[in-house]
Amino acid sequence: MVADAEGHPEFGELNLPAVLTALADPLRRQVVTTLLREPEGTERTCVSFDLGVSKSTRTHHFRILRESGLVCQVDRGNSRKVRLRRGDLEERFPGLLELLIAEAGRTLSSPAQQSDTTG
Template sequence: MTPAVRAARPAPLAEPAREDLRLEVVLGALSDPLRLSIVRKLLLESPETDRSCGWFGIDRPKSTLTHHFRLLREAGVTRQRQYGLERRSEVRTEDLDARFPGLLDLVRAWTPGSLLG
């Protein structure tokens, strides 16, 4: 993403500051398989771009998706921006890497059953 495009983006919605990120809150947000898969998809397929809920192709009610995306944002895992009626999300990679080095590497490497199997 070019600097001009980045500068033209709307301000992010309310989120915790980097220094206020807490490991137990971040891990709690990532403990749900759907939220973990959302974050993995962003990290692996769209690390430089924010994405709308529809991009994920998740077959769940809109209210359910709104709940999951809000929890990720409030935990400090993702950043959301409002574009008209659409909210787009991206992982707060720099903030999470600074506070919890290696955490996102584990998320990227995770596959269902890999930690238990």
């Protein structure tokens, strides 16, 4: 896989197995779906995601997201900003992002996530 100096694969190098492997982890899916809910092109610091893991584990997850091509990371001063490669992903894998949003909505509204109100 060809990548730029920061480890981002070029558009033509985006491949579905790498993307699906990255999305298999619930924390990484959480990052992607959070970015999907933001306006296109939004950049956030990596530490702004409340993942509940150590700094080294968070760094690992963002590396996987970057190397799979799901996100782009850029150093801005003392922080690292991340943004979803929405346009590239929509063009390369049509429908994938809509599936992620739909699945995130189902997960949030599943009976296991809701309290019992029939009591």
